[in-house]
Amino acid sequence: MIRLGAGPLERVVAVGAHCDDIAIGAGGTLLTMCAARPGLRVDALVLSGGGSEREQEELAALAAFCPGAELAVTVLKLPDGRMPVHWDEAKAAVEELRARTEPDLVLAPRTDDAHQDHRGLAQLIPTAFRDHLVLGYEIVKWDGDLGRPTAYQPLSPETAEEKVRLLQEHYPSQRHRPWYDREAFLGLARIRGIECHARYAEAFAVTKLALKLGD
Secondary structure, eight states: OOOOEEEOEEEEEEEEEETHHHHHHHHHHHHHHHHTTTTOEEEEEEESSSHHHHHHHHHHHHHHHSSEEEEEEOOOOTTTTGGGHHHHHHHHHHHHHHHHHSSSSSEEEEETTTSHHHHHHHHHHHHHHHHHEEEEEEEOOOTTTOOOSSSSEOHHHHHHHHHHHHHHEEEEEEESSTTTTTTHHHHHHHHHHHTTTTSSEEEOOSOOOOOOTTO
């Protein structure tokens, strides 16, 4: 298996349509990066949930998922489930984020995610972050849209357990959902781990990757 690193990693952008998307899709990766790189800059943008209890959950959760990082979180108030008709506001938010950061890595939803908010945000990212490595995270859901990922971040058992613990601790508003439980999160992580010869992993879609194999 070829393992390609992203080079020096100093700045990361993480975007989500909803509070908890980033943590569910890439929480283990954030924990892994922040542990390896104290002082990592993380700029997070969430399109919905602003001004509600969910915003407070998100602020506390991302602080826990990014220990030791220089973290900036913006949570907007776009209506949940209505992002396609608020395209202009979402695009303006993504472009504003791009104007103030030059990230080494972007964590975002997948472009083939079945949820219209996730998919819409994913389609916006390459219009602003044109020359960046974008990893599209996956979120298990009723739609059954999980595919064949192309990139993996192995997670230690301790990190996988910590991810689940933090998800349960920081998002009490989601605990009633039938898919929001330890078995779902660890089960998917175990499957992705098998696929990359690890115990656990998070998996991502990569739509475009430029190589510099001659340098």
